[in-house]
Amino acid sequence: xxxxxxxxxxLVVHEGDTVTLNxxxxxxxxxxxxWYKQEKKAPTFLFMLTSxxxxxxxxxxxxxxxxxxxxxxxxxxxxxxxxxxxxLCAVPNFGNEKLTFGTGTRLTIIP
Amino acid sequence: DGGITQxxxxxxxxxxxxxxxxxxxxxxxxxxxxxxxxxxxxxxxxYYSQIVNDFQKGDIAEGYSVSREKKESFPLTVTSAQxxxxxxxxxxxxxxxxxxxYFGEGSWLTVV
Numbered sequence: 001x002x003x004x005x006x007x008x009x010x011l012v013v014h015e016g017d018t019v020t021l022n023x024x025x026x027x028x029x030x031x032x033x034x035w036y037k038q039e040k041k042a043p044t045f046l047f048m049l050t051s052x053x054x055x056x057x058x059x060x061x062x063x064x065x066x067x068x069x070x071x072x073x074x075x076x077x078x079x080x081x082x083x084x085x086x087x088l089c090a091v092p093n094f095g096n097e098k099l100t101f102g103t104g105t106r107l108t109i110i111p
Numbered sequence: 112d113g114g115i116t117q118x119x120x121x122x123x124x125x126x127x128x129x130x131x132x133x134x135x136x137x138x139x140x141x142x143x144x145x146x147x148x149x150x151x152x153x154x155x156x157x158y159y160s161q162i163v164n165d166f167q168k169g170d171i172a173e174g175y176s177v178s179r180e181k182k183e184s185f186p187l188t189v190t191s192a193q194x195x196x197x198x199x200x201x202x203x204x205x206x207x208x209x210x211x212x213y214f215g216e217g218s219w220l221t222v223v
Contacts, residue, residue: 034211042201042214043154088153097161097208098144098169103153 002027002093006102014110017079021105023089024071033072034099035063036088043088046074076107084109114138115215117202123221124196132187132218134202143185144203144212147171154201160185161208189220196222 003026013019025033032050036043047056049065049072056063060079065072076083086106090099115136124130136143142161146154156169160179174193179185185204189196199219205212 041217045211045213048211090154092208097142097167098156098159099212100156101146101154 002091002100004089004091004100004102006087006089006105008105009103010106010108012108012110013079015079015081017109018075018077019079019107021074021076021087021089021107022071023074023102025089025091026070027091027093027100030067030070031092033065034090035072035074036090038086038088038104039084046087079107079109081109081111083107115202115204115213117200117215117218119218120216121219121221123223126222127191128222129191130189130196130220132189132200132202132220134185134187134215135183136185136202136204136215137183138204138206138213139182140204140206140213141182142205142208142210142212143179144205145169145175145177145185145187146201146203148199148201148217157187157200159208196220 005024007022034048035046047063052067060077063074086104088104090101118133144159145157148154155171157175158177160166163182166179176188201217202215203212
């Protein structure tokens with residue numbers, strides 16, 4: 001059975017700090033890994049990672065994948081209160097039919 | 112505007128009643144999904160559909176039913192057989208299976 005584990009489960013930091021969120025996975029026939037940000041309602045898509053070692057970047061957010069060690073990290077630099085959210089990591093299953101999600105990391109930024 | 116519309120956003124029902132949550136998308140996506148989210152448990156897949164008139168059970172399908180008669184629509188019925196139906200329900204779609212999925216705004220169901 002496919003498995004996605006995120007850590008930490010929750011994180012509280014001060015505005016301006018840099019944070020690193022972790023996602024490890026066990027999946028048959030890996031294809032890609034996705035990161036989502038969920039504030040009050042629907043998760044919004046952040047990144048899709050398919051290749052090892054290639055960083056994807058969007059503003060203060062960046063993410064990288066390590067297919068040898070089976071994990072990905074999501075970095076957020078110079079955090080702002082608007083970064084407070086649950087960050088979800090997900091991988092498609094073997095048949096590429098559905099996504100398995102981790103439990104998420106709840107990030108809280110204190111002003 | 113293109114997107115995924117879920118309704119209602121908030122729904123209260125008495126125990127023992129069936130309830131249907133609507134999900135409509137105008138993105139021309141083939142695949143649609145229903146997830147349930149409980150605190151501290153992430154998203155769990157209820158049902159998914161890769162194409163019209165076809166759907167498969169996800170990880171927690173018991174007590175739920177779906178239909179996919181039109182490409183745009185994937186309604187979810189929460190039946191009285193679902194033991195703990197109070198949750199946040201998210202509908203999603205993707206161009207095709209395994210591609211990036213996009214979510215609707217969600218429906219909060221409370222059963223009293």
